[in-house]
Structures are given as C-alpha cells and as structure tokens.
Amino acid sequence: MSAERTWTVGVTGATGYAGGEVCRLLAGHPNLRLTGVHAASSAGRRLGESQPHLLPYADLVVQPSGPADLAGYDVVVLALPHGASGAVAAGLPDDVLVLDCGADHRLADAAAWQRWYGSEHAGTWPYGLPELPGQRGKLAGARRIAVPGCYPTSVTLAMAPALAGGLVEPEVVVVAASGTSGAGRAAKPNLIGSEVMGAVSAYGVGGVHRHTPEMVQNLSEVAGRTVGVSFTPTLVPMARGILATCSAKVLPGTTAETARETYLAAYADEPFVRVLPEGQWPTTAAVLGANTVALQVTVDPDAGRLVVVAAVDNLTKGTAGGALQCANLALGLPETTGLPLVGVAP
C-alpha cells in the first residue's frame, strides 16, 4: 500500500475531549485527512468556538451526528457517550473503518454489559489493544474496532506481563489517579475548577466503576484464569493523564530482578510501551500528548507484592492515539504512522 494514499475521516463527538484529541492527532497524520466533524449539540457552529486549539480546523462547521450524516467517509471515529455507538455504527457500510472510542463494543460478555450499563449489548468488536498477546493480528484489516478505555489501557499493560508470566496471584489491586478530562466535558458541579484544583478525591470506590469488567476481561484472558480486580479511581488536579499503581501478591520465586526481566522481554518490540530504566519511576508529565505508556516494576519483599506503576495520557494512548494506532493497523499502514512518541513537558 502506498504511503501516499490518504483516507478521509469523519469524527463524531468532535466537540468533546476525546473527539478533539482525535482531530488534533489527525492534523499530524500523513495519510488520514479530517474532512468532517459532527456533534449532537453544536451543529451549525464553527469548530473553533468549542475547540480553539484546533487552529487549522477552526472554520470547519460542525454537522449533525445522526447515522445518515456520517455517510461517505473512509474512516469514521465515534467519540460518543456509551450506548450511542451501536445505532450509529449499524448505519455505516461494512467497508468503512469504524473506530468506537466508547465502551459499547468492548465487552465480550453481553450479561456483563447488561449488568454494568443496564442496556442491551450492542455487540463485540475486535479489541483495539495491539500490545495484548495475539491481538495485533486481529486488528490488521479489521473494519470495526472497539478502542479500549483509558483506565483499562494503563492497567492491562501494567499487569499483563506479570499475569501472563505467572509472577503473581490473580488478584490485582489498582488505585489510579486521573486528570479531569477523563470525566468528559459536561459541566457538572463537582468538576468545576474551584472544586478540583488543590484537591484529590476518590469516586466510584468499591468496584463500581464501569471500567472494572473491561480490566477483568483483559487480565483474565491474559492469565488464562479469572483475575479479580479491586479498582479505585481518584481525581487529581490536572487536565490530562493517568497514573495507575497496580499490585498483586507474588508467587514463589518472583523477585524484582525476574519481574524486571519479564517486563523488558514482554515489551522489547513494542514501539509505544517503555519500561523505564531501573530506579526511574513514571510521571504523567512525560507522556502528555504522546501515544506512549511508561512503566516501572518492582517487588516489595516485606509486603510480598509486585508493584507496577504505569503512566499514560488518557486522551492520547488512552483514547484517541490508541484509536489511530488501530487505524494504522487496520489500513495496512506502519503502526506508528503519525503518532507522537514525545510528550509535551514541562
């Protein structure tokens, strides 16, 4: 396939954070050309009103977001609230590449969907995390891809090698700090700046966050057995970024050294996953705006636990960058095409 070939892309939900990040990354992609933006609430207005940072697209007029409005693109990116993707996708031809940044098509178990989301399951699409064992092949040539959630991206990549390698027991404890963009752009009283600045808070405690079954699904598949996940998300005063601290009890024989070797081997060929040099711990600042995951692993011999910390930008590798990485695979482009490896720091 020629490097010069281009595909047209339409983004729906383009006035939100995930959709805006897709647009930002498309501006730097040589083969994907953003030709239309759609949204439910701002149709008819210039994109620049809601997304002033998207300077080259400022004068694009936002179009409606019904299924019929999305006809004619080579690639359609759905950045919609959960529950909305199914109907939209159903109206698109099979040969259009559809990337769903929402949760609708991630879970394989319809009952799990029903339990956690309380609506009918829209179906299961190939899961867009190429770094999972065997997953890359399923995405090559695919035309429907379920982009992983931001927390599951970080937690799955953090714990998969330990579980696949039999280093730990199948019970994982995760506490993750997230920037506020993970909560979306809706103006809710608890999300206004005065409330979130200078404050850390917990939410969705006790296993009730909807990303939990996605983590369980991913880690169980990797481990080849059911993995329990205790997940507590917290909100920290920054716009972007997730730092996930994950741990599990070590099985006999696991040391900091064997853990490190396992992780280095697991990700040796992954362009977007970086196991940091010994002694250096991840910071979200280093991955801001980049499609990368920074990891570090150690073992606490006193507590008998393996601890992994992962940093990811929830909007980039955690959503929009992950989506375009899948698009590259689906379209036969080199996987890293157009995706930033460098974070914006400080």
Next chain:
Amino acid sequence: MSAERTWTVGVTGATGYAGGEVCRLLAGHPNLRLTGVHAASSAGRRLGESQPHLLPYADLVVQPSGPADLAGYDVVVLALPHGASGAVAAGLPDDVLVLDCGADHRLADAAAWQRWYGSEHAGTWPYGLPELPGQRGKLAGARRIAVPGCYPTSVTLAMAPALAGGLVEPEVVVVAASGTSGAGRAAKPNLIGSEVMGAVSAYGVGGVHRHTPEMVQNLSEVAGRTVGVSFTPTLVPMARGILATCSAKVLPGTTAETARETYLAAYADEPFVRVLPEGQWPTTAAVLGANTVALQVTVDPDAGRLVVVAAVDNLTKGTAGGALQCANLALGLPETTGLPLVGVAP
C-alpha cells in the same frame, strides 16, 4: 486548670512548612503563645521574609536552633529533619513539653530505626495519636511526645477499626496521593513547579518509604498481630493534602454494612475524625487547613476487599495540628482547644 493560663512556645524549624504551620495554628490558640522562632539557616532574618503569610509574626527575628537557644520556653516544638531532634531534646529540662514533629522518637524498635534511617536510635516517646485505642491516657500530662507522620496518621486512622474489629486479613495495600508540601521546602529539581504541575508521579515504590515501619507498628499494635503494609506514595499537583486509599481482603461475614457500623462506632466520640455519610467520599479540599480526618469505607464484594479512603491535611492534622492536639492533652486543656474544625474551601 484555668482556661486563662498561657504557656510560652518556641518553634524550631520555623522557616519550613511544618514549623510554619505550627506558627499559623498558634496564632489561633488561646492558651499557647508563640514567643520565639528558630531555624538553622535563616537566623537573624525577619520571619516575614520566609513566611509572608504569618502576618502577626512577620517582624519576629529568627534565632539560631542549637539546644541552648531553646531554653526558657514552656513548650518547644521541633520541626527538624530526621536525626536532629535527639540532641536538641536532650538539652531541654524534663518539665518542658517537647513535641517532636520529626520521626526520631516514633519507632519503638531500635533495630527498625537503624534499618530505615541508618543512624542510632534516639529513643521512643509516647506516640501522639490520641485516636488510637488506649493512647489518649498516655498523652495526658506527658512532657515528651512523638508526633505521628502524615501518611501514618491517615493510614492508621483509616485501617485501625477494620483490623481491631477483625474485619480483614492483616495485609493492607495503601496507595496515597500527597501534595508537595509533604516533601518539605528544600529546593530540589524534581519539586519545582514546572515539574509537579500537571503531573502525577510515584516515588518510594516497593516498600522503601520511611513511613512504612511506622504504619506497620501502629496497625500491628491495633490488630494484636503483625500486619503487612504495601505502601506506594504518589505526588500530585497541589500544595497540601493526603488522600490515602487503603484496602485489605475481607474475612467472612464482613459486609459494607458491618464495616460502616464498625467505623461509626469506633469514631463516634472522636472530635477530629469524621466518617462521612453514606455515598459521600472524601476530598482533601474539605480538610485543608483543618485538624480533621474524613473517612469513608465500603466493601467490594466482587474483589472481596474492604476499601477505606481517608483525607487529611498533611501539615495540619498530619503534623502541626496533631502536635497541638497532643499539647492540649499534655497540658490538661480541652483536646480541641484552638484547633480548626473547618477546612478552607474551595
């Protein structure tokens, strides 16, 4: 003892954050009168140069911090780097109330001190956490008190009822987010604003943070058996506050309801510990500048873990407020005298 009686107080380390917070709280205490400030590096300068928020004390001249310089106070507060308190305290008369905000006199086990701090153990003083079972009585009338560390304050209060009540197994996993003031006022490259704003990072991972043995000591005493603690501290972009997320596997019979009842009962009479109404989760914003701890507890039945989240201001209840709470007990004043119950929010 008359409510009108006053004691003179000298604070050493007054140009740092912990010392500055002691001064701030003394300004609102009716019985304790700040009459002298000391510090190693700024002696001879006005306090207002380093602590411009302490308006009423701006023109106090900082004095040297040697043992002889601290003579003549009724109460001396030590806010010094670890390892420095022992020598200073040794030079003070037995009837002077000495509150050590540093770590030197917290650990009962000299070998543990040696392992974690690498120097000779200065000795063990009554541990200044009145909310621990049986501890309040040991502080009444005491003249040497070891003020708890900020992380141990939050984690101990978070997990003590569950361990004392036999709700959980004795293996606790803690991930705590801390504001940068917990790292002190020294100008280190990784602490400058450009590095910490917009960033969350982990440090001291794998059981190497020096607050770990203090948590183990406290929780083991409460549980009546050795408790393992896996502790990961993270640094978040705010100046003050700790949010500690703590969990442990539940023992049979423990439910969200029994857990809640246990916590409500444990803290029913504690003026500074608040178990929040059901469904409300702690935020550090609500305890900023207050001598309070906000807690919430639940059980995740899928993961089989009890989860407790605690919010505390590391400088107030976590250090300086905790110190003055102990001073009140030691001097026979009502325990809540002069201590703020209201946080500064938003």
Next chain:
Amino acid sequence: MSAERTWTVGVTGATGYAGGEVCRLLAGHPNLRLTGVHAASSAGRRLGESQPHLLPYADLVVQPSGPADLAGYDVVVLALPHGASGAVAAGLPDDVLVLDCGADHRLADAAAWQRWYGSEHAGTWPYGLPELPGQRGKLAGARRIAVPGCYPTSVTLAMAPALAGGLVEPEVVVVAASGTSGAGRAAKPNLIGSEVMGAVSAYGVGGVHRHTPEMVQNLSEVAGRTVGVSFTPTLVPMARGILATCSAKVLPGTTAETARETYLAAYADEPFVRVLPEGQWPTTAAVLGANTVALQVTVDPDAGRLVVVAAVDNLTKGTAGGALQCANLALGLPETTGLPLVGVAP
C-alpha cells in the same frame, strides 16, 4: 457592649462560595453564632452535602431563601446573585443588620446601575470598605451595609493613597488575575477544571466588567475628581485569590520613595492592610483565607508610571471577611474580632 454578647446570624446563599466562606468565618467568631442557612436550590438537604468542609455545620438543614424565611435573626448575610437582594432586604426589619455581599446596593448612581445591570436600582447602602477615608464612621451602628466587590476591594485599596495624595494622573490601568471561585459555583462549560487548569485567559475585556463602575466610584471619591479606570480581569488556575496590578502616570515629584512613604502613612493604622517591606512583592498565597490585603508600590522612572500590586483573597477580605469586618463595626465590636490575620500557606 459586653464581649460575651452574641448575635444570631442567618446566611442566605449558603451553598455558594461566598456564603460558604461566611459560614467558615462565623465558626471562628466569638460573638456571631450561625443559626440558620438558606439557599434557593438545595432547601431541605444537609449543608454537608454541598459544603463538606463546614464540618461543624454539616447537619444543618438548608432552608428556603424567601424573605419570610429569613425572619428572626439578629444579623442576615445575603450572598445572592445580583438583582435578588433588594426584595429580600425589603422584608427585613430595620433593626436587623443586613450585609449584602452582592452588588445591588453598592452604586450611588442609579443611572450607572441601570446601565451596567439593566434592571431597576435597589438603592444605596453604606459602602463597607472601612479603610476608605471617612468610611469607618459611617459603618458604626449601621444596619444596612453594601459589602464591596472583590476586584474593587483590591483596586481601591491599591490606588486610593496615590490618588488621594496627588501622586498620579487620574487614569488608572488595572490588570487583575483572579482565581475561579470569583466566578461562582454555577457549572459553566468554561469553568470546568479541564478548561481552567494549565490556562490563563482574559474575559470582560474593554471596560465591560461590572466591577468597573464601582472602582470608578470609589477612586473618584477619593481623588475628588473623575478617575478613569481601564480594567482587564483574567482567570488563572487557582481556586482563590486576586492579584491586581495597577498603574498610573506619575505627576512631577513622585518617586519610589515618596510613593512608599505615602502608602506607609496611609495604612499605618489599618489592621488588615499591609504594605510589604521594600523589595518584597505580594503573592496571593500569603493572604489565602485571611482578611488581609498585601500591597507593594514602586515607580518606574523610564515609563513614568507608579505601579501598585495588591493581593487579596477574593472570598475572605474580598467578600465574607470584609462583610464580618463591617458587622464588627456595625455591632460595636472591635473591628478585628474573629477575623484571621494569618494566611494558609503553602
């Protein structure tokens, strides 16, 4: 009047930021006792739901906010949107002390009100800025007081000595940075954390901010002639605080030294205004939560301008603290009663 006498206080708008700050300060006031909280939208709910930092008042039930609901208090504090105070105040007896934290009763010129707010003028009350020449006497014993706006508090105190002392021409340029709490607690899309963190923006540029006529009124009265004010407010990523940078062309003879002397003399006896030592410039951090204003003044001889920088907490001295300072004067209490002089830093 006995120091032991207490007055009951009702606060309406208690679930907002200004109202919440009034409650916070009342918790530390020995003579004013908060006995009721009111709000339009949260009536019937516990105050702790919306104001978790107000621990001692958490279980107060929010009452409706109609005029009849406010009967029976000795003191009523109105923390309402502009336009709402007039009707509420009209229903309260003359001997009740009413403090209006809103704009309704600040402007003396009904036409100016009409121009800037587009509604009928509710009337003019004594203006609650005791530091203005001659103003303190008007507040003693008053029963209706218009609490100044946050920006006008900082700008008036910053420029009054220069204009009263004939140091500058009567054209003032102000650029002020404000924390987001100044915009209130309503959930607006441009105020959510993801938008304001990591960002500075201008708003109300070109003389359209409604605090402008209040500044013009104050400074013109001080100067004895009409003063022009070019005012640009900006929003910065913090919850509280205003830093106002004010300048005007110097008249012949004005130097940094004469300016400094003028300011030191003007505020020598003011308990809440601090002209900083030479070379030290204000930071909002030092006045956070305190009822103080920090000022510094200099002259730029190249540009021929006097420059004053003022720091104030918009919610404390800029609103709620200013209100209680006025209450002290109105009720015959020492002016500083119950008001914090110490900021919460870092």
Next chain:
Amino acid sequence: MSAERTWTVGVTGATGYAGGEVCRLLAGHPNLRLTGVHAASSAGRRLGESQPHLLPYADLVVQPSGPADLAGYDVVVLALPHGASGAVAAGLPDDVLVLDCGADHRLADAAAWQRWYGSEHAGTWPYGLPELPGQRGKLAGARRIAVPGCYPTSVTLAMAPALAGGLVEPEVVVVAASGTSGAGRAAKPNLIGSEVMGAVSAYGVGGVHRHTPEMVQNLSEVAGRTVGVSFTPTLVPMARGILATCSAKVLPGTTAETARETYLAAYADEPFVRVLPEGQWPTTAAVLGANTVALQVTVDPDAGRLVVVAAVDNLTKGTAGGALQCANLALGLPETTGLPLVGVAP
C-alpha cells in the same frame, strides 16, 4: 532546494526547558535531524534522565558544552544562560547556522545591553521575529539569528499593528502572566511547587525586567519613534504559557472596528498569528505546544484605551518554535515546516 535534504542539528543546553523543547520539536521536523545534545552540568548522562518525555532521544548521551564540543553540525541551537552565547558562537564556522535562544545578540544598542545585563555586549544578530515588517527578508539565508524572548514575542506581536497603524499613543502598559517554565529549570526556593501552586505573584515590577529594552526596541522600530513600555510580569500556577494584556491610549478616530480591521489586515498572511473571531478571547490552553499566537483587540471607549490580549506558549512560539521557524527561513525551507499549529488541549 530539495524537501528531502536534511541538516544535522546540535542542541546545547539540552537538559533545560528551552533546549528540551527544541529537541521535542525536532522530533517532528522532516528536514532537521537531532544528532547531538550538550549541556554543562549533565555531561555523560543519558538524556532520558533529565528529559523523560523525549522518548526517542532517551539514550542519547549528553556531551559537554564547550565551543569545541559543538563542531560538525549543520545547525547549532544555543539554549544557554545569558552571557554564555558569545564565546560559544565565536568558535563556530560562519556557514553553520547558529540560533541563539538567549538574550545575548538581540539588542542593537550595546549601551542598553551594558545597562541591563552589566556585561560586555556580544554583538547584534538578525532578530528572529519574521512577523515584524521587513524582517522576514533579513532571515532568509542568515547564519546567525537572535531568537526573541518569550515576553517580547507576545508583546511585540500584540502591539505592533496598533503602533505601526498610528492607532495609539506611544506609551504601552503591559501586564503579563507567565507559567513557571519561563523562569527556567534551576531549583530556586520561590519556584518549588508548594510555593507556586495556588498562587499568583508579581516580580520584576517597576520596569526592571530584562525583557523591557527588547520590547522598547521592537515597538520603537515599528512605530518609527520611541515607545515607552511599562512592563509587569506575574507568575501564575501553570508550567507553560504567557498571556499578555497590553493597552495604550487611543488616538482620535480609533474605534474597536478600525482596530479590528487593522489587526486582521496586519496578520492576514501570517501562518502563526491568529486574530480570533470577534468576541472570543485568547487562552493559553489553546496554544500550548503550538507555534502560534492568538490575539484579540478591542477599544474601551470609557477609558479611552485600546486593549490587546495575546496568548503564546513561552517555550514554543516564544522560544524553540520561533527558533525553528527562523531555521526554516534561513535554510530555504517553507516557513511552517515541521511546526505544530495545533495546541494540546485540554
């Protein structure tokens, strides 16, 4: 010149913020290839230790920063403290393109340099602000370029059209808010996170900031007469970005409409300068990481002043992006090559 031609680039000061940003942008530039990094203090260490966000360059070893160490590059970027560039540049061949991000070669007036910096003037190089009238031509083919300062970039672009167009009197008042990265990476006590978060402060007040003579030089040249600049910088709690609020008294005939037309005309063909649609005001968030300047202009008829607000990323268009824009011109590449037009938001 072929689009495929590449030039090798060496960056000295690569472990600082300006140097790091040059490296970040080089990672996205198709014709410039970073082949060596240099720094005074970290020589011999991996770049990833100090710049973990520069993933593709993490394993580059930092080399010393003496003149001899910089031999052999096609392009050398100097990101050094002021006073250091002259000696380094003197040792480089004339045909090497040298971009000085420091102040040393910006001022045309040696006496002004001497007054403001107190050292001998290193000389004057072509000034790298292509948007200044007539300046673009001087940069084409140049081999020595003085990259403008961050504040002067924003202020010059903000006020040049008004002064060139005779809209205002030649006395400009500027108050600018800057993120902390503008103060560099040195660990100073006033720059640690605990001090800058939640705080706005002024510094360099009264015309003493060293960027003042550069603004005066630029604006005077544009105006054809001496322009006075009253400049007050303030530090706000974010890592990156400058928001400059600039104003001057209008001359007769200047209205909001004529001002807007003048600005639209002045920047109609500039790829990196955007005059925002009417009613939309700049925010630094929209230009974060982008080589763009966002401007808005209005006239306050009451105060009789034209007000312009400009947003720029101090490290991108304000330093490193501006440098590469000049490099493009100097090397005959399209001016926009490899430079981001899209900001990273939220």
